[in-house]
Structure formats: structure tokens, C-alpha cells
Amino acid sequence: MEIFLQQLVNGVVLGSIYALVALGYTLVYGIMGLINFAHGDVVMLGAMVTLAVVHLLSGSGLPGPMVAAIGVLAAIPACMMTGFLIERIAYRPLRSAPRLAPLITAIGVSMLLQNLAMMVWGREYLSFPQLLPAATYPIGGASISFIQIIIIVSSSLMMAGLSYLVKKTRLGNAMRATSQNPEVSALLGVNVNSIISVTFIIGSALAAVAGMMVSAYYGIAHYDMGFILGLKAFTAAVLGGIGNIEGAMVGGLLLGVIESMGAGYLGTLTGGAMGSNYQDVFAFFVLIVVLIFRPSGLLGERIGERP
Amino acid sequence: MKQRLKWAFFVLALVLLPFITDFALGKTWVRILDFALLYAMLALGLNIVVGFAGLLDLGYIAFFAVGAYLYALLASPHFGFHLPFWLLLPMGAFAAGIFGMLLGAPTLRLRGDYLAIVTLGFGEIIRIFLNNLDAPYNITGGPQGLDLIDPIKIGDFSLNHPLGHAVFNYYFLFLILAAAVAFVSIRLQHSRIGRAWVAIREDEIAAEAMGINTRNVKLLAFAMGASFGGLSGGLFAGFEGFVSPESFNLNESIMILCMVVLGGMGHVRGVIFGAILLSVLPEALRYVGPLEESLFGRVIVDAASLRMLLFGLALILVMLLRPAGLWPSGTRRRELAAHGETARHENTNVYDASR
């Protein structure tokens, strides 16, 4: 039971991060019908920029939490800019091209970002210093650390903010209209190009924060950390119903919990044959199972039926 | 008659190529030629999936891995099996084809993007399994991989013997098989099945309405492509004598995609050209390291990351500037260069299809 509770806590933390990244996929998919393969690498960039700023401030004597905050505040605009440029350079010119074209450039962008990061920051695993208090608090029989609380609280706040933005503001209305029907929205005076840019920028800002969280949580950053993380977040988005904002949140949390439980119990279930080194495999099986049985996801509209 | 003479010269040139290369550049470069042919087979397989049927497969290297590991497991001291290559190559192709079908079945009724991401995941999962299946029973040899794999033997003649000429022996075997794969690709392209693939790529809903079982036909493309990958994998294992999960990472999948895209999707000759170009060019990058050292006193960018960086850049630039590749087929050029009214029309089609 204690293991269960502990894995649940860990799963919710992991899931909050997945949800933030999944939102980036889902926002772009909802508006453009495109999987932005490079999104995971924007997350990586967020982690790397944060880390670079943290290293810069390491001798400054500022308190840890403040250093972390400055780091992430630097990472957010950097990622926003990157997201904006990715869309402008690699996707926008291909908007009227056959579907395959932007998918291929997306892969190209992902490769480019990864290898640029490798050139700048090297191929070694970089350690992320302990900036937040290491305190843990007991809940039930399990414990929750300070950073875990920070992750859960701040990602909840960001998701609430995003929901508000999309549901209640003028910008959100324009975004939803564009995702329903870009041509009609354009006729109604919505500037579709700037809506798409804004969507990439918002998604990238969330990615920056997620990148910082994930590397602070695991204490590590690496140039290709975005790949598996992106794959999982995409799975979360599909699980919840891609294109659906609540879906991304629910899918993220669910996937985090599934993965965490899986990692906790797989060894026992298989008599030790498979351990937590198979953790990364779960997301993939979840993805396949969802695609077979409910391709529209838990909260999604039906997409199986054509025209 | 003139055509026949041209072909005769072409074949003669291909036969002489390794010897000339050896004379001019040495055996290392003949080995590079061998790999170029191997990659040509792989790229032709991926071309069936991406070029003909328009399905993006980002984990293609996994099928190569299936073929390679099957060969390694059944022709090495690891389990003590030593099956002959003429049995193992078809088995590898078949097994890879089955994997392709299993993977394609759940995703092919959905939009292409899902296939892309599922194949991406699959490529990674295969690698995770290969890395971890050394415990509790040692099946794959884990990260160390498997070695002492039997060389390909034709009758009693091992292609690894005499040692210095192994690269030549494999050159001719690969040349024959690559020619066969190209031949099959061209025959398929101009057949009822090939037309159905292109129809699906052009407009899936219309293809379905014309009585094409799009799911089965896509599955067929997927399985065919995968089986070419499996075949090449077997050859790779026999040639190298050693396999490890390292050889089957995402970068390899991207490189093969790059060959197809750069050469010209859907165009057999273009794809072969792309494969040879991208197998030979990166070899030049090995001089980058020493060059940097002499210029800056240290290696700033290592050749491997520079290679992937350039591949990424190539994918973007080719799609933006020359979407039909460096040597496109007629049809593909017309389609990918579509703009104006046609593009708008195609776009509405796509848009409808997504509803």
C-alpha cells in the first residue's frame, strides 16, 4: 500500500510534466493538424538554457530558488523564439504542400536542434544542481518532496491559466475558431497566421517550464532528453484525445501514473524478468492500445469516421 | 541495340568499379561501396512505403535490426545454430514483413501522422528490447551484442575468404541483390498494386471509393518495405560478423529517410542515387576532425554530430526548396511542386479527409 501511494505521488508528478508537454502537441495539432516532432527538443532547449543560466549565476550567492526562477525566466523567451522560428521557417512555407512535407521538415528540425545542442553543450549527461530545499513531507505512508509539490502546483496553475486563455479570452476564441475552420475564420477577420504563431509560442513557453522541471526533478539534462519525453507526451495527448486541451491534461496524468505503477510493479509481476529498464516501453504500448481501441482518445471527438 | 550497348557498358563499369576504387583509394573505400549498396537496398525498401504509398515510417531501421538479429541468432555460436544464408535471408525478410504488418495494422486506418509517431516509437522499443534481453536469459547479448556471426557462404566458399578480397566478394553479392531489389521496385511501381499505392497517396478517400481496400494495400506496402529492410539486415550481419543495438538507432532511420527524400521520393533511380550519395559523402567528414585540430587546435564539432546536423538541415532544405528531391520522378515532381490552384485543391482534400 505504501509503495502504491508512493508510486501514485511519483506518477502524478511525472504526469504533470507530461501534461505540460502534451499541451504543446495538442495545441498545434488542434490548429494545424500537424504533429510538431520538434516539440520535445524545445523542451530539451528549455532545460539546457535554464541550466546555462544557473551555471552563470552559480557564484553569485543568490538563493537557490531565485536562481532557478531566473533560469526559467530566461528559458521561456528563448523557447518562445525557437518555437516561433520553427513554425515560420519549417512549417509555414509548406502549409499548402502535401501532408508528408511538413512531417519530414519536422523531423529535420528535431535533428537540427538535437545536434546543435550537442555541439553547444556536449554529449555528456549534465548534472542539474540542487537549487530547491530537499525537504520531504509525509503523506499517508508515502512522502512528497518540496520539488514535487512545486511541480504539481505550478503545472496546475499553468494549465488553469491556459484553459482560461483558450476558453474565455478573445485570443482563445480566435484560436478555437481557427481550429474549427481556418478558411471561415480568415473570412471572419481572424489573422490565421498570427494565431498559429501565437499557438507555437504558447506551446513553447509551456515546454520551457516543463524542461526546467524535468531536469531539476531528475537532476540531469542531456541533448536528446527531448526525444523520449516528446514521444511520451505525444502518447499522453493521444490518450486524452489529441487536439483537446483537457484531454492532454488527463492523458498526461494518466500516463504518468500508469508508467510509475508499471515501473513499481513490473519486476514483481514478471518474477524479475523485466525491471524498470522497460519503463520507456509502457508509453508505447499505451499508445498502440489506445490507437487500436479508441483512436480518438478518452475525451476526443470521433476521428475514426471519415468525411 | 544502342540501348543494349549502353547497358553492357553500365554493367561493365559496375563490375570494374571496386577494383578501380581499390587501386585509387584502397580497400576501405571498397568497403564503403559495399555499405552504399546495402543502404541502397534499405532505401529502396523505405521508398516503397514513403515514396510509393506516401506513408511516413520513422522507425524503418527496426526492420533492418529484425533481419540482422535473426541472422545473428541462427548463424553464430550464441545458440549453436549455423543455418545457411539462403535460408536466413528469406526468413529475415519474412520476419521483418510480419513485424511490419503487426505494427501497421492498428495504425494504418488512421491518419498518416499516427503511423509516423508509432513507427518512431517502435524503432526505439526494438532497441530497448535488444539492449535488455540479455537477462534473465541471454537472448540478444544485451548492449554488447552478438559476435562471431558466420560469414555468408555459397556452397563451401565463404565470402570472407580469402581475407583481403572479402570486400570484393560482398560487393558482387550486394550488387546482384541490390539490382534485384531495384528490379522488383520498378516492376511493382508499374503494376496494379503500384497504381493502387499511388492512388492512395493521391487521395485515399477516392481510392477507397474505387474499391481499393486501402488498409490492406497500405499494409502490403508496409510489409514489402519492411521485408526489404529484413533482407538487408541479414546481409549486414553476415558482412559485419557482429551486431549490437548501437547500429539500429533513430539516427540510422533518419539517414535512410534522408536518402529517399534527397534522392527523390517514389523514383527508384533517384533513391539509389540518394543512398550512394549519403553513404559516400559523410566519409569525407572524417577529415573534418583533423582539419579542425589543425585550424583551432582542438575538435570543436565531431564528425558524427556534424553528419546528423547536416542530415537534419538537408531534410528541411530539400522539402522547402526542392521537394521532389535531387533526381525526381516526373509524377512526384509535378505533385510536390504543386502550388496555386492545385495546392489549394489538394489542401481542401486533405482538410476534408481530416474531418
Place this chain on the structure above:
Amino acid sequence: MSTMQAAKLLELENIGKHFGGLAALSDVSLSVRQGDIYALIGPNGAGKTTLFNVITGIYRPDSGSFSLAGAPMAGKKPSEMARSGIARTFQNIRLFANMSALENVMVGRHCRTKSGVLGAIFNGARTKLEEKAIRERAASLLDYVGIGNHAHMLAKNLSYGDQRRLEIARALATEPRLLALDEPAAGMNHAETDSLKSLLERIREDGTTLLLIEHDMKLVMNLCDRLAVLNFGKLIAEGTPEEVSGNPLVVEAYLGVQ
């Protein structure tokens, strides 16, 4: 033909289809006789295209059933519909834009031919023969619809009217018993419409039953044997053009009088 008491080819019974809370079709029953030209008319959003999509297998009806020559059809996939003898064209033309006109029609032969991967690779006598037959049949269909001289043009470079004809030729290549045409005269001028009319009459004379959605009332009244009028997803009238045009419900639906 229309005066003869012909057998029923297509029969729809209580077809219903909902999208969310919206009933796109409710309780639609009608039958099309063998050899007729049958039209579906009604205001925009009346459910004509939805009904078409049900008949051609793109949508699965939520309720009701339908049959072609007595064989139950509801729930079949589009490709199975085509194989069972229902072929269609699309309101917004959906040709294989970058294939030649001839290749487009050759694709239509797919479901009536067999050769597979092995046949393609070895290209034996049987495959060659089949391929030759496909090509010849496609060429003669292009002649039949009157665009034989454009066989090697890319579909997307054909004129609008010729694209509509090509779509019909491609559909005919599947050897349909029922040819379903979604607004075949849309965007055509008088001359084009007239020649389309004679093409459709010829197709009917050669033994194919036609079902069409059409907005051009003059064409409908001159061409069709019978027609059905849909409004808000319901069948409000059915019969010969004379019967229907006298029906007060139809007049109301078109004039919007409540």
C-alpha cells in the same frame, strides 16, 4: 424504360443517421428501380450528401437497412460497396490529380482485377494479359465519356467539365450496377450540361442505374424517371417529376414557407 415495371435495385428502409444531437437523416425509405435515373433533391443541408455517404459506405447508418438487388449492404466499407456494384463521384471532384486520365480509369479497374505482388514481379503471361485488358478497357471508357484524346494528360490539367467526365469514367470502370453522382452538373454551362445529359442517358441505356444529387431543376425534370425530395433529413415527397412538382410540401420546402 421508365414505363416498364422494372425490378427494384436499391431499397432503403428507415435509414437514420445522427451527428451528435443533430438528426441528419431520419427514417428515410425509398427504392430505386433497375434502369431508372433517380434524383435526390432538396435544399442545402437537407441530408442528400449524408444519404449518399450512407449508400456509398462512408457513413454507417445508425438505424435502418438497405439492400442492392436484394443483398443487404448497410455497414459495408466503401471499398466493399464498390465491389458490390455501387460506384460514385464526388461533389468536390476527387481525382488522382497527378496521375494521367488513363491511369485514373485504370485504378477504377482495381476491384475487378486480381494480379498481386508476385504477378507484378514475375510479370507472367496472365499478368501481362490482365494489364493489357485493363489498359484497353480504360482507354475505351475514356472514349465513351468523350475524353479519349486527353488520355495522357494529368487529371489536374483537364478542364473542369472533362474532370467531371473523367470521374464518371473512373466510376464506370468498376462495373457498377448503381452509379451515384454527386452534383454532376455543378459549375457547368448550358452546353456542357446538355452533353452531360446525353452521356447520362446513354449510360442508362447501356444498363447502369443512376442515382444523382442535383440542384439544376431543369436537368432533373428533363432527365429523371423518379425523384425523392429531402428536407431536414426527412423524405417529404417521392415520385415522378410531375407528381413531385405538384406537391405542396415541396413547394413549401423550396420557398421556405412554414
